[in-house]
Amino acid sequence: MSDTFAKALQSKDVLLADGATGTNLFNMGLQSGDAPELWNTDEPAKIKALYKGSVDAGSDLFLTNTFGGTASRLKLHDAQNRVRELNRVGAELGRDIADSSEREILVAGSVGPTGEIMEPVGELSHALAVEMFHEQADALKEGGADVLWVETISAPEEFRAAAEAFALVDMPWCGTMSFDTAGRTMMGVTSADMAKLVEEFDTPPLAYGANCGTGASDILRTVLGFGAQGSERPIISKGNAGIPKYVDGHIHYDGTPELMAEYAVLARNSGAKIIGGCCGTMPAHLEKMREALDTRPRGDRPTLEQIVEVLGPFSSANDGTEEGASTASERRSRRGSRRRA
Numbered sequence: 001m002s003d004t005f006a007k008a009l010q011s012k013d014v015l016l017a018d019g020a021t022g023t024n025l026f027n028m029g030l031q032s033g034d035a036p037e038l039w040n041t042d043e044p045a046k047i048k049a050l051y052k053g054s055v056d057a058g059s060d061l062f063l064t065n066t067f068g069g070t071a072s073r074l075k076l077h078d079a080q081n082r083v084r085e086l087n088r089v090g091a092e093l094g095r096d097i098a099d100s101s102e103r104e105i106l107v108a109g110s111v112g113p114t115g116e117i118m119e120p121v122g123e124l125s126h127a128l129a130v131e132m133f134h135e136q137a138d139a140l141k142e143g144g145a146d147v148l149w150v151e152t153i154s155a156p157e158e159f160r161a162a163a164e165a166f167a168l169v170d171m172p173w174c175g176t177m178s179f180d181t182a183g184r185t186m187m188g189v190t191s192a193d194m195a196k197l198v199e200e201f202d203t204p205p206l207a208y209g210a211n212c213g214t215g216a217s218d219i220l221r222t223v224l225g226f227g228a229q230g231s232e233r234p235i236i237s238k239g240n241a242g243i244p245k246y247v248d249g250h251i252h253y254d255g256t257p258e259l260m261a262e263y264a265v266l267a268r269n270s271g272a273k274i275i276g277g278c279c280g281t282m283p284a285h286l287e288k289m290r291e292a293l294d295t296r297p298r299g300d301r302p303t304l305e306q307i308v309e310v311l312g313p314f315s316s317a318n319d320g321t322e323e324g325a326s327t328a329s330e331r332r333s334r335r336g337s338r339r340r341a
Helices: 004-011 022-027 036-042 044-057 071-077 080-099 126-143 154-169 193-195 217-227 257-270 283-295 305-309 328-340
Strands: 059-062 106-111 148-151 173-177 207-212 237-238 243-249 251-252 274-276
Touching: 022 036, 022 044, 036 044, 044 059, 044 080, 044 237, 044 283, 059 080, 059 148, 059 328, 071 080, 071 328, 080 106, 080 126, 106 126, 106 257, 126 148, 126 154, 148 154, 154 173, 154 193, 173 237, 193 207, 193 217, 207 217, 207 274, 217 257, 217 305, 237 257, 237 305, 257 274, 257 283, 257 305, 274 283
Parallel strands: 059 106, 106 148, 148 173, 173 207, 207 237, 237 274
Antiparallel strands: 243 251
16 A cells, blocks of 8 residues: 555645646536546546646645546446546546656545445445445556545445445545535535544545535535544545636636635634645636645634635534434434335
């Protein structure tokens, strides 16, 4: 198992991750409904430009263009038999960019959700999910990824399947969930739930946290929720560049580079060790984030009121961890019981 990523976590105060994949590729000509992963072989120069844009902006790591690289996702584009090829090449292109940099750059092999609902609520079995994640992870390892990075997960069952698959390929890994439903994931997981979940694995992630979701304010509330659990495991924050709005036929994110610089500093002060952007985050945003992290001193952990004052209001009144809220496992159990009745 490579220890490059672990050493970087230990040696640097904060790691700046990359920004959006989809937003940047759409700006390069990707059409809605197309599989970005096919560009790894069809448009390799554009994928290298995507990676290089983050590196040139100051990122310490970037995620590969393999988010939808499982067989279940690629099947939607009749490419389910190309899992190994598309993931391997996506990592190889990243390795080329990282190795040509004068700085040490980490290549994170992106693994997104399968797109299926897992048992007992859905039909996807644990064994099949592990098999699909294993196939993708093995190809990312072959392509030279430094770390595996599962992201935008909603269900703990899917997170567990990914963790098991990553252990099979003997690779270090990180994982993030998307807390986009009133401070919870779509399947009801809270920040407290996730902080407990990651400590259950025989091979836990080197870092864990949140990505995507709603606005920058919300993800920082989630980061504070992680920290409140007392774990010393490094926390990831990859928030969207503001709130999405439909303008002139296109999705536009209203977060300016200056706002994302404020977000980056607040994320660091909130306890995040790895900070990046998700949807809407461009190299211009990353440049301001890098500058802010390098030039502004670390401050006290912000209050919720201070976050709102700087970044704007939360999208919901609470984050689901309030006293009396049921746990994610309790809610899924009730749903499963109703389904089987």
